[in-house]
Amino acid sequence: MSDTALRNRRQPVNEKALPTPSSPKEDIKKVSLLQETHEKQQKNVHRIVFIGLTLLSFFVSFYKIWYPAEVVFDEVHFGKFAGYYLRRSYFFDVHPPLAKLMIAAVGYLIGYDGHFEFTNIGDNYIENDVPYVYLRSLPATLNVLCVCLVYSIMKQSGYSLSICALTAALMIFDNALVAQHRLIMLDSMLIFFMLATVYCYIRFRKLRYQEFSSKWWFWLIATGINMALTLSVKMVGLFLVVTIGIAVLVDLWSLFDIRRGLDMNHFMRHFNARALALIVIPIFIYLFWFYIHFAILIESGPGDSFMSTHFKETLKNSATKMKSLEIHYYDNITMLHRDTEVYLHSHALEYPLRYEDGRISSKGQQVVGIQEPDENSWWQVLPTKEIDSESEDGVKVHHGDIIRLKHLATNTILLTHDVASPILSTNEEVTTIADNDDHGRYNETLFKVLLEDSNNNDVWQTHLSPFKLLHMDTKVAIWTHDQALPDWGLGLQDVNGNKNTNEKSNYWVGQDIMGKNATEINMNKKQEIKSMLFLRKFFELQGRMLSHNAGLTKPHPYQSTPISWPFMVRGISYWSNNDTREQIYMTGNLIGWYLGFASVIIYVGVLLADTLARHRGIEPIDGPVRQRFIHNAGFFILLWLLHYAPFFLMGRALFLHHYLPAMVCNYMLLGAVLQFMFIDGIDSPVSSLQRNKEASIHRYRSVVSYMQALPSNNKTILVFGFILLCQVAMFIFLAPMTYGSPGMSVSQVLQHKIYSSWDLQYAK
Numbered sequence: 002m003s004d005t006a007l008r009n010r011r012q013p014v015n016e017k018a019l020p021t022p023s024s025p026k027e028d029i030k031k032v033s034l035l036q037e038t039h040e041k042q043q044k045n046v047h048r049i050v051f052i053g054l055t056l057l058s059f060f061v062s063f064y065k066i067w068y069p070a071e072v073v074f075d076e077v078h079f080g081k082f083a084g085y086y087l088r089r090s091y092f093f094d095v096h097p098p099l100a101k102l103m104i105a106a107v108g109y110l111i112g113y114d115g116h117f118e119f120t121n122i123g124d125n126y127i128e129n130d131v132p133y134v135y136l137r138s139l140p141a142t143l144n145v146l147c148v149c150l151v152y153s154i155m156k157q158s159g160y161s162l163s164i165c166a167l168t169a170a171l172m173i174f175d176n177a178l179v180a181q182h183r184l185i186m187l188d189s190m191l192i193f194f195m196l197a198t199v200y201c202y203i204r205f206r207k208l209r210y211q212e213f214s215s216k217w218w219f220w221l222i223a224t225g226i227n228m229a230l231t232l233s234v235k236m237v238g239l240f241l242v243v244t245i246g247i248a249v250l251v252d253l254w255s256l257f258d259i260r261r262g263l264d265m266n267h268f269m270r271h272f273n274a275r276a277l278a279l280i281v282i283p284i285f286i287y288l289f290w291f292y293i294h295f296a297i298l299i300e301s302g303p304g305d306s307f308m309s310t311h312f313k314e315t316l317k318n319s320a321t322k323m324k325s326l327e328i329h330y331y332d333n334i335t336m337l338h339r340d341t342e343v344y345l346h347s348h349a350l351e352y353p354l355r356y357e358d359g360r361i362s363s364k365g366q367q368v369v370g371i372q373e374p375d376e377n378s379w380w381q382v383l384p385t386k387e388i389d390s391e392s393e394d395g396v397k398v399h400h401g402d403i404i405r406l407k408h409l410a411t412n413t414i415l416l417t418h419d420v421a422s423p424i425l426s427t428n429e430e431v432t433t434i435a436d437n438d439d440h441g442r443y444n445e446t447l448f449k450v451l452l453e454d455s456n457n458n459d460v461w462q463t464h465l466s467p468f469k470l471l472h473m474d475t476k477v478a479i480w481t482h483d484q485a486l487p488d489w490g491l492g493l494q495d496v497n498g499n500k501n502t503n504e505k506s507n508y509w510v511g512q513d514i515m516g517k518n519a520t521e522i523n524m525n526k527k528q529e530i531k532s533m534l535f536l537r538k539f540f541e542l543q544g545r546m547l548s549h550n551a552g553l554t555k556p557h558p559y560q561s562t563p564i565s566w567p568f569m570v571r572g573i574s575y576w577s578n579n580d581t582r583e584q585i586y587m588t589g590n591l592i593g594w595y596l597g598f599a600s601v602i603i604y605v606g607v608l609l610a611d612t613l614a615r616h617r618g619i620e621p622i623d624g625p626v627r628q629r630f631i632h633n634a635g636f637f638i639l640l641w642l643l644h645y646a647p648f649f650l651m652g653r654a655l656f657l658h659h660y661l662p663a664m665v666c667n668y669m670l671l672g673a674v675l676q677f678m679f680i681d682g683i684d685s686p687v688s689s690l691q692r693n694k695e696a697s698i699h700r701y702r703s704v705v706s707y708m709q710a711l712p713s714n715n716k717t718i719l720v721f722g723f724i725l726l727c728q729v730a731m732f733i734f735l736a737p738m739t740y741g742s743p744g745m746s747v748s749q750v751l752q753h754k755i756y757s758s759w760d761l762q763y764a765k
Contacts, residue, residue: 043162050166051152058148058173062141066183067134069741072124073585074575076185080119080136083108083185087115090302091316095550097287098294099233100190104136111135122576133185140189144182147189148172150196151669157203158633160676167721168672172665174725174732176739177589180575181658187234192662194231195241199640201227202245206252213270221278229283233290236550237662240644242283247643248636249275291539307545310465311457312538314531322528324519325464329395330384333409333515335374338481339467340506343370343494344378345479347408347415347433353489356423363420365432366413370481370494379515380415381407385447400455403473405446412436414446417472417479422497424484429477429498447473453508463511463519470509472498478507505548553653559760563648566660567598567667570758573657577762582744584762587658588735591755592727597667600674604630604638607677626681634673640666675724679717 072080078094079101085092086105094101108115117124117131126133152169160168172178182189205220228245232238256263256271263271298304301319313321328334336345346369352362371378383405388396398404406415413433420430434442452459453467461468470479477498485492499507513519561571572588607630614621622630644663648655737745738753738761745753750764 046162047156047165050162051149054152054166054169054173055145055149057170058145061173061179062144062183063138065740065742066137066141069576069578069583069585070126070133071576071578072119072122072126073184073741074122074186074573074587077119077122079104079187080117080131080133080185083136084115084117084119085302086297087113088302089297089300091298091300091304091308092302093304093307093545093549095546095553096187096235097233097290097546099230099290100187100235102290102293102297103190104139104185107136107139108132123578136185137183140186141183143189143193144178147178147182147193147196147665150193150200151665154196154200154203154669155672157200157207158673159629160672161680163717163721164672164676164680167675167725168668170725171590171593171671171728172668174728175590175593175664175668176732176735177587177657177661177664179732180585180587180739181661184575188658188661191231191234191238192665194227194234195238195662196665198224198227198231198241198245202248209252213274218274218278221274222282225278225280225282226286228279229286232283233287236546237644237647237659240647240662241640244640244643245279247639249279288539291542292535295535295538307549309454309457309541310462310467311454311531311533312541313465314457314529315533315538317528317530319528321464323523325462326514326517326519326522328382328398328461328463328511328514330382330388330398330404331395333379333381334463335378335512336380336509337512338370339508339510341370341481341483341494343372343481344374344512345380345496345509346371346374346378346493347411347413348377349411350489350491352423352430352432357487360421360426362423363418363430363432365416365430365434366411367486367490368415368431368433368496369486369490370496374512377408377410379409381409383407383414398450398461400452400459400461401449402461403447403449406448406470407436408433415448415479416442416446417475417477417498418442418445419475422495423486423490424495425482425497428480428500429472429475431479431496431498444474445472448479449473461511463514467508467510469502469507471502476500476502478502478504479509480504480507482506551653555654557654557656559656560654561657563645563655563660566645566657566663567594569594569657570756571657572759574760574762576741578741578744582746582763583741584738585741586738586759586761588738588759589657589664590728590731590735592724592731593668593671594664596724597664597671600667600671601638601641603674603678604634604670608635623681626677629681630673630677634670634677637666637670637673641670675721679720 082092082094082101083105086102087108105115111132113132113135117126117129148169151172152165155165155168182192201220201223205217205224208214208217208220211217224245228238228242231241253268253272253275255261256268299317301313301316301321305313305316305319305321313319337343338345347366348369350367351364352367354364355361382398384396385403385405407413408415411433412435414436415431416434417429417431422428422430434446448470450461451469451471452461453469458466460466472478475498477500479496480499481494481496484495486495501507559571559573565571569588569591572586575585575587577584611622611627620627641663644666645660648659732739735753737743737749745763747763747765750761754761754764
């Protein structure tokens, strides 16, 4: 037989050995079944991991929550404020009321009456019968829920199971978050509502192709509600408002694109929906908590002094009103500077003729500020116009009246003139001249009384009417500042004429009237409780909150600068016990914080490299991977940046705990970057099938066999496991300073002092 015949010879075929070809419909069904089975498995694994992490977070957050049984750091403020709510006593704070109301609600539910004052760090809770564990349980519970929300945010953003678990686990074992969120403070509420807002917004964005559906509306409105709740905890919630605002504007800009095919009516529906859910509803929610705040705090309390006269008169049992009397001409009064709390004072000592810098003075009688009033602190109010001296009750002094002030002890008249003051050469010297020796200087002794709240009551009153003394001749205001005079002035406080007459520190408050006992006089009077419109109360309080917050510039031993926060150069000493040598020192987990900052650098570097490459026509990153890295991780870095960068513009004292919201955002960014680096390069067969099911049908058998034989990525597991192991190890190492127990010897404290700048107790 020839070779050709052999080649052409037909071989017998065993038809039973051939696979039976399946129809396209069967292949689609099998692929769908494969995907469905995989998704169910994923959901089950997610559920198990989620529950496990929640339980772990609960243990870490609540471990020894009863210790220490003493007031710790800012519990002196927020525990006290909760007590004021329960006693209904008006107080003042720079933060909105929601978080403090939540703490007070816990106290109310467990029957706490708010009797404890939280006066000093270290005050004992048990001795004073304070249910502090219940109060601390609220922030600790919210810390657990924050971990749950971070896991859910990463899951809803499309990140892998391992990334969701790792990001949440890093948060669980962050020392700063645990230390801060198991105490009676506000940060866990702030971060919880911040994360709830982010979660709701992501859920809303995922429904962008189901616009105006019930689910779409639900998640949009939920975003606005949680955003308002965040702002109702602390004013820094504005950072979140700006972040969501930017995201919404980008979204609207995309919808506005004519290539999207939306007519203007349809676009306006989108605009109006977002305006309603993210502006109108949040405004009403924010106002609502202040309405509750005012409705509860109806009794006079320590916050009276921050508010206007009209506001004070809306409170019951006002101690300020009981001490207040109307001021009449020829009354002898004492006057207290509102900001520095010194009394206007004069004595029979003169300014030196020549100061140390060579400037010449008037050598007139000194006018100074003194801490405790004495016989040299009385001033008589003299009229500058004819009054009815026979009036039985006397003639009241009104807003805008021009008066003279006579110093009783030396029988001299208050005066300021165009001579430089001893300390500030830009301001005028304040002195006095003899009552019977004007020498044509009468106009230099005239002052106009300007009341702060003259619209409510234009009668000058002690305690209730802060006032300015405006000099009629040179248009300066009598002012003092926290600076002492040299020895020739007995080290008393400098008083001068301030050319900036609009400065808020120009105000003084009348204190006592000689020969009159205000309490006895007012005991026989029925106190009238006045009303005030809610919005007037609201705007007044907002102004006081903002101005007082901006004025918190007094140096603090544990304050730090924003540039140092990601590196934890300085922490905060929260509490210490000299007997047991125990301490709580708030600082973050070095592993997570440094990796988090590295993720910022990596993100910016990858984004820059990708932009440059695409500019040259090269696309180094796969389309779907790039989309998630740019948009989703970009949202996280925007959150981080807007919760961090604004602090560089603030002049008030700042602390490491101000960085915590930004750090939580940083953990989510870290998870996104780790996904990009270690997971997104591996193409999941199931995701391939989802993207193009029809094209995958013919590869069905190979996909099935590939999935069955798909090995775990050992490199990724090792990297993630190593990161988590380091985080846990560092957490355990710092745990004695996080939980305040156990005590450490000097050598152990020095071992834990990772940075020389850490102000650890008992390091000597």
